Amino acid sequence: MQPIKKNKTTKEIVYEKLKTAILIGSINNQEILTETMLSEALETSRTPIREAVADLTKEGLLVHIPRKGFHVREITENEKDQIIFLRSAIESEGLKKLASTVTKEQIVELLEIVGNQETSMKEDDRVRYIELDQLFHQQILEFANQNILSQLLQDMYNLTRLIGHHALMKDGRMREVLKEHKEIIQSLEINDGDKAAQLMKEHLEITKEIVKTVKTN
Incomplete structure (x- = not known):
């Protein structure tokens, strides 16, 4: 018997793509990210973007900027x-x-x-x-x-x-x-x-x- 392979949700895929981009430095830490921008770039709806960004913010990889968006956490x-x-x-x-x-x-x-x-x-x-x-x-x-x-x-x-x-x-x-x-x-x-x-x-x-x-x- 083979183990059941669970298909990843759109939110999980978005989360992994964003996290990888952050960790390898593909996203400039001075760049302001918005849900709309990410939604267009990844060609998906804003809901999975919002959920993935929320998780990455909780993990300390993204920082929320009120009324603007998010940027990659910069370590001093x-x-x-x-x-x-x-x-x-x-x-x-x-x-x-x-x-x-x-x-x-x-x-x-x-x-x-x-x-x-x-x-x-x-x-x-x-x-x-x-x-x-x-x-x-x-x-x-x-x-x-x-x-x-x-x-x-x-x-x-x-x-x-x-x-x-x-x-x-x-x-x-x-x-x-x-x-x-x-x-x-x-x-x-x-x-x-x-x-x-x-x-x-x-x-x-x-x-x-x-x-x-x-x-x-």
Whole structure:
């Protein structure tokens, strides 16, 4: 028996198209978006547009401008610093906890995620690559049973994705990330939590510095 394939609703299709466009930088963050404009561009009615935009606004990817429309959320330099600071503290702590309890099965799962990232890189699928990147970081906290820290990271998910996509604008960064992830896994394999934590801090610091230098929308 084959699983039932559910057809996506128009709202779901619109949501995915808009979210992808936002995350890969196809929509300029200075551009004012309106329901009418999006309805015409996507050749659909305004109802699914309105519903999709409402969801993206709740997720923090769009900002409502009264009587004008919406624009893509712009992350300030101060906010970038805060996000990286929080992630560095949260994820390094998770790695220190995990290093003493990590299992072979967990190592294999982390390596599979990195392997799938490599496939996405070869296919030039940046959206999928970033999704797997977030899964890698989230999985570390879940393996370490750091549920509250995991939830905090999840709350920053979309803002982190915006930063991640901007970082990938640097040539060769996708391959560098894979190398950095593998080094973190290697430290976990030998139960060196301090080394894994330090590598994570360096990994996130590199991302922050790249985002500051790469020209974005």
